[in-house]
Amino acid sequence: MYVLRQFLSICFLLVAGPGIVSAQTAGYRHFTVKDGLAGNHAYMTHQDKDGYIWIATTSGLSRFDGRHFQNYDYENGLPDNEVLFVTNDHANRIWIHSFAANNALSFIEKALPVKRYSLKAANLSEQYYSDGNQTTYLTGFHSLVVVRGRHAPVWTQLPFDAGRVWETEDGLCYLSDGRSIFTIKDTVVRFLQQLTRYPASYSRMYYYKGLLYAVSGKTLQIFVYGQKRFRYIATRRFDASINQVHVNKYGIWITYKDQQGGCLFTRDGQWSLQYRFALPGFINYISDDTEGGVWLSSSDNGLFYIPAPDFVNYTIADGLASSVVSALEPVPGKKLWLGYNTGQAELVCYAKKTLRKERSIMVEQSSSNGFVMDIASAGKYGVFLLSRKNFLQLRDKATYLKAPGVNKSISLLNDTVVGVGGWKYWLYRLNTKRVTEYPISRIYAQCTDIHGNYWLGGMDGLYRIDGHTSGYQKLKALDGYKINALVCCKDYLWAGTQNNGLYLLRNGRIVSQLKRNSSESLASNTIKALAAREERVYIGTNKGVQLIRYNYDLHRIDQSRMLNHDDGLISPEVNDLKLLHDTLFIATCEGFAIHHATADTLHPVRYTISDVSVTDLRSNRRSDTQGTVIPYSSVGVELAFNTVALRYAAEISYLYQLESFDNRWKHTTGNTAAYTNLPPGKYVFVVKAADTRGNSSKPYRFAFAVKPALWQTMMFKCSLTLLLLLIAGGLFIAYHRYTKRKTKAQIMQNRIIAKARLEALRAQIKPHFVFNSMNAISDYLHHNRNEDAIELLQGFAGLIRKGLNIAAKDFITIAEETAFLVQYLKLEQKKCDACFDFTFESAPEIRDLVIPSLLSQPFVENAVIHGVRNIKRRRGQINVTYTLNGKDLICNIADNGVGVRRSISSKRADSIGTKLSEHRVNYFRSGMGIDIELSIADLSDGDADEVGTRVTILIKDIFQLQTNEDNAEDTHNR
Incomplete structure (x- = not known):
């Protein structure tokens, strides 16, 4: 009974008349006021140099960037909310003309509030921007307005009503009054030629790639451009009056005055209807964008955007048996077999003005799991249809063939061999009807390479059957992978897997792997269908169709583009792909699509x-x-x-x-x-x-x-630095003054103490000097040398007066010091019967320099008493020199006496005079701040020929001492 019901159902479908499916448009997006558009009645659209789409509506002006609308109306400065047209100039200023502003233009510059520009032009209605000439043309009632660069508009009065301006490939611009064509150069308009002798004039003109399309009522005349002339070549008549004509790379767009939507015809000279875009609105204007999309402005229905007009979608709303198209196969004569998830298959014709069903058949009766798994066209052998349980050959009538259990795929491997994949794999030879069975199960994909080998992709990997010997082998490549799609191109095999991306093989070996998130990224790792022609590979995934241009020499993707719902594809869930010439057929879960896969499809945005x-x-x-x-x-x-x-x-x-x-x-x-x-x-x-x-x-x-x-700022930093320096300088000066006062007070205190000590020293020096002299006089008297005693006593009296006077002073000159010491040494010579000689050396220019008083006297006295008096075998010699070394004064007192060590050993070196002199040096250092260095050297240490002692007194910066206030006090008292 089941077989009988199935046969009767097939017979009914075979004799049933073909159904009619209305022609469908490409996928589009619809924008209205709900999406942010200023108004639903849109006059026109225009794309500026930055890519924004500007829409002139009856309720204001809109700017669209792909996501958001920005609207301008009366509150932004528009003279009227009803905007008739919009365009841009070379500086990308947006020029608009409103209904109520007959003698004014408005422009928007960088999205600032709208500005007005008054001029004499009235009723402007058309616009054209020439990027090559950097000029914007506005035309209307007896008016031509030209905007060049950033200059102000220039108005020219015309003797006719001007239509739209167009530009030819040689950079020349033209306009028409509906009967004749005129040239435009700057603002000069000259007659070129007359177009027609018909009583009716042309209402619309559109130029595209060497052809001028002129509309008059229901007639479209075509002129070819050459040698700066337009020559008539053809006429096309329609059943309704034409409203708009627009030509681009997709074809010729025609809209009608009394019909919604419109039609797209081919430009190949045959005027084939590609599809009818049945949009819910009367189309006022058609324009292109730089991304390949088409914009249609409608009356009261907003804006329509067709992202890829080379996509045409058909859904269940158009009469398809099911929304899920599981398989398809193109056949000659612009026809296509469709297989559905309901077990039904249909043959449709897509070459006429409507998509028409020509044949329908139930491959499988099951409505829940009756997928048509695959379809293969075998030319004179008809079409093979495969469902999960049935294998059907359809020619004049349907013939059910034996199938290998639950079916997965079929493929016409060559002219006479059909491969059938199921629980087992069969090769079905059409000419002999022989079946060769292979123990290979669940084959989802099949193809044939240029060498005649059959490639099979299954649940667990890749197989190859030698087409000449019928021997088979399982390859190590892709072992364990589920392979959904196979296609051969050149000497390569493309293999699409379930979750592991796309592989390229040669001679059974993997040469390249493409995956998602790799350097050559795929949209998805789930590959469901493949088609290829030369370097172009079409990949059907669960996220759409990816088109790649593959470089087989370098094994890399040179170009790639994804096609999904953003491009107009009805559904991104792809079930099957077939490529016929340059037309790609796509079966999806929401219908099927036809895409004209031209070379420029891969051009990037x-x-x-x-x-x-x-x-x-x-x-x-x-x-x-x-x-x-x-x-x-x-x-x-x-x-x-x-x-x-x-x-x-x-x-x-x-x-x-x-x-x-x-x-x-x-x-x-x-x-x-x-x-x-x-x-x-x-x-x-x-x-x-x-x-x-x-x-x-x-x-x-x-x-x-x-x-x-x-x-x-640098000035502020410099000023701040200067201020800080001034503050620091002031603090330093204040601190210096404070420390100077403090130091001076300390010095005064030390000076008072030092002076007290000095007075005590002076009290000791005076008796010490007197004591030594009295001893000498006593010695003379003891030896009955009365005359010498008297002479010594007289000299001593003069010396004591002078010595006591000098001892009372802190400072004397070198000359005074030298005179006192000479007088002293002469007395000492008398005391020892001239037992030594002495010399004084000093430059004349330093004799008036001031030095501390009696600083050298104790050392000269030591040189006499402890040095030269005690030598016996040689004559004593004392030399006193004053020299200037830069700013420092050096006083050397040298003798050839017994030396320091012998003096110390004889305990005669610790004379009271020497100690007094050392104390005096310390006084000048601490009490007066005079830097004095004292050194005593035994000459016998260095050289055996030299004996004696040398005392060196170094007074640093002697010139500073000359202005010392204590020195000044002493010199004034001289």
């Missing part, structure tokens, strides 16, 4: 960084001028930036770096970067945008400077 600005967070002042200077603030600055990404806005992220501040690139998905407490200086902010598909922008460099605060 180039983003542009725009709206870069810096904001002082303390004052919230924003500037977008290069080189702007902002004051220093510890709060910091914020850099803002943006990128227009119309198709992949949700995937955009940024890398940025502040040169000379950041040591690495930083990443953000937002549109700002903040820096706190930025030091003063010049900075360059570098930012670039990229999406997850490899599309990126060039780095944008924005220069700005942080002005130092007052306390950070």
Whole structure:
């Protein structure tokens, strides 16, 4: 009974009339006021130089960056909310014309409030921007307005109503009044030629790649451009009056005055209908963007965006048997077999104005698990359909063939061999109907290489069957991997696995592996279908279709692009892929899609960084001028930036770096970067945008400077340093004066003490000198030398007067010191009967220098008493010299006596005079601050020929002593 019911069902489907499925549009996005659009009645769209889409509506002007709408209306300066058109000039100023502003234009410069510009032009209705000529053209009722560079608009009155301006490949611009064509050069308009002799004029004209399309009612005439002339070549008539014509790389777009939506025709001369875009609205304007998308402005239904018009989707809403298309197979004649998850298969024709069902059949009756697993076209042998349980050959009638248990896949391996994968693997030969069985189970993918080998991918790895000997082997490569898809290209084999990415093999060996998050990243590691032609490989995944251009020589991906719902694909869950010529057929879980896989599909999107600005967070002042200077603030600055990404806005992220501040690139998905407490200086902010598909922008460099605060300026720092130095100097001077006063007080105190001690010394010196002299006189009297005693006594009397006078002073000159010592030594000579000689040496220029009084006298006395008096075999000699060494005065007292050591041994060296002199030196050091050094040397230590003692007295900086206040007091008292 089951077989009978199945047969009757098949017969019913075979005789049933073909169903009709209406033609479907490409996938699109719909924007209305709910999404932020200013108004639902949109006149037109225009893309500026930064990539923003500007929309003129009856409720204001909108700017769209792919994510957000920014709206301008009367409150922002528009003369009227009903904006008729929008365009840009070379400086990217946005020019608009409002309904109520007949004699005025408005423009927006860098998103500042709207500004007005008055001129005589009225009822402007069309616009065109020529990037090559750096000129914007605005036309309307007897008016032509030209905006060049950043100059003001120039109005020219015309004798006719001008239509839209167009530009040819040679850089020339033209316009028409509906009957004739005129050339435009600057603001000069000249007649070129007449287009038609028809009574009706052309309402629309559009130029694209050498062809001019002119609309008149239901007629579209085409002219070819050459040698600066337009020549008629063809006419196309339609059933309804044409409203808009737009031509781009996808084809010819036609909208009608009394119909919603429109049609897209091919540009190959055959005018084949690619699809009808059945949009819910009357289309007012069609424009392109730089990312390959198409924008359609509608009346009362907002804005429609078709990201990739070469995608056409068909869903269950269009009459498909199920939303889940599990398999498909294109066949000649612009036809396609579709297999569903319900066990049903359909043959549809996609070449006519509608998608039409031509045949339908139930491959399997099960509605819960009756997937059509695979479809293969075998030319004259018909089509093979495989479900989980059935294997069907369909020609004029359906023939069920024996299948190897639960089925997985089929493939036409060559003209007469069909491979069937299930619990076992079969090769079914079409010409002989012989079956060769292999003990290989659960084969999900099959293909044939250029050598005639059959490649099988299964649950546990990769197999190869020799197409000539029918022998098979399991390969070590991919052992244990579940392989979902196989395709051969050139001498290579591509293998897509369940969770391990994509592999490229040659002669059964892996030569390359592509995985997600690797250097050659895939969108997903789950590969469900593959198709390939030369270097182009199409990869069906659970996240969409990835198109790559693979370099087989270098084993790398040269280009890559992902196609998913952002590109118009109805569903990213891909079940099957088939490539026929340049058309890619995609089976998904929500319907199927047709994609015209041209070479430019792989062209990357180039983003542009725009709206870069810096904001002082303390004052919230924003500037977008290069080189702007902002004051220093510890709060910091914020850099803002943006990128227009119309198709992949949700995937955009940024890398940025502040040169000379950041040591690495930083990443953000937002549109700002903040820096706190930025030091003063010049900075360059570098930012670039990229999406997850490899599309990126060039780095944008924005220069700005942080002005130092007052306390950070060099002048302030120098002033502060000077002030600190002055304060430090004042403190130092005050401290110096304090310490000087304190030191002076201490010196005075020490001086008082020293003077007291000195007086005591003087009290000792005077009797000591008198005692020595009295001893000499007594000695003369004892030896009856009365005359000598009298002479000595007279000399002593004069010496004592002079010595006591000098001893009472602190300072005397070298001449006074020398005179006193000469007189003293003469007396000593008399006392010893001229037993020694003496000399004094001093330069005339130093004889008036002041020195401490009687500083050398005790040492001269020691030289006489303890030195030369006691020698017997030679004559005594005493030499006193005063020399100047720079600023220092040196006094040497040398004798040829017994020497210091013998004097010490005889205990005659500790004379009272020497001790008094040492005390006197200490007084001058501590009490008066005079630096005096005293040294005594025994000459017999150095050389045997020299005997005696040399006393050296060094007075440092003798010239400073000349102005000493104590010295001045003594010299005044002389």
